[in-house]
Amino acid sequence: MSTNALYTDLSGYYDLMCADIDYQAQSNSVRRLHQIFGSTGKDHLDLACGTGPHVRHFIDFGYNSSGLDINQPMLDMARLRCPEAQFTLQDMCAFKVDEPVDLITCFLYSIHYSGAIDRLKACIASVHKALKVDGVFCFNAVDKHKIDNNSFARHIVEHDGSQFTFSSGWNYCGHGDKQSLRLSIEKTTLDVKQSWEDEHPMVAVDFAELQELLQPYFEVHVFEHDYEKIVPWDKVSGNGIFVCVKI
Structure with a gap:
């Protein structure tokens, strides 16, 4: 069975697959990071949004949230969870927005779904274009x-x-x-x-390579992969939260 077929056929089980994830803690941590590094704007886009659990929390925080994903069954479920949000079927490596936003997120290591370095570069460029000046791009990653x-x-x-x-x-x-x-x-x-x-x-990228890809577009801050507290990355652990401010 192909990757996309599995992803589509098991869409109804996706939330069970992620049942041990603390979406609220993740969303709240990124909200705090946005308050520290970003503006007071509340326009938010979630890349690879899946069934929309992070979007739900950001809406509850008072954000004007939207999401995109390449999987239509996921988006159908996201619309049920967040009827007030806008969801679009788009590739995160080549997406467009009607108006620039203040915050773009990409949770659950989904940035790696770019699949190749050229597509990761395209994703970063698309994010930069979609953000307002001083907008924030926040995602988590693993060092290969x-x-x-x-x-x-x-x-x-x-x-x-x-x-x-x-x-x-x-x-x-x-x-x-x-x-x-x-x-x-x-x-x-x-x-x-x-x-x-x-x-x-x-x-697959290491954190030095990833920062090099981001730095032409962003001021880059890397933190430990801890959604309970904000701690600078110790340059030893293999998981990190990247906070990137548009320049």
Whole structure:
């Protein structure tokens, strides 16, 4: 099964897949970062918005939020969750906005879905063009040199008479600009077990390379991947939150 087919066919299970994510804490942390580094403007766009949970929180914070994604079933679910928001079917590496915004976010390491360095560059350029002066671009990323191919995140969810086991982990071969996200989904209903496995192609960068790509467009700040407190990146950990102010 292709990557896009899996993503589409399992759209109804996406929220279960992400059931252990604290969307409120993530959204609130980025709101605080925007208050520190950005303007008082409230126009917000979420890239790769999925089913819209982050958009929901930003609306509740008082933002005029919108979202884009390449997956129509996801957007259909996002519209149900956030009927007051505008959602568009667009590629985050080549998107346009009607009017510039104050804040652009990209959560859940989705910046890596750019897939290749040239497309990542195009994404960064599109974001810069879509932001107002002093606008903020905030996203999280993983450093390719810090990936442990043997490390997997795993959680179990009970839903509608079935048990779902989700696991995911990064994989990097050790060279080049390609990495992947390996996914495994197992569904058990009345002792009948079904399973899906897939590997999503991702762009691989280290943090020095990523900062180099961003710096022609932004003033770049990197923080530890901690949504409870704001701590500068220690230059050792492999996960970070990037806060980029348009210049």
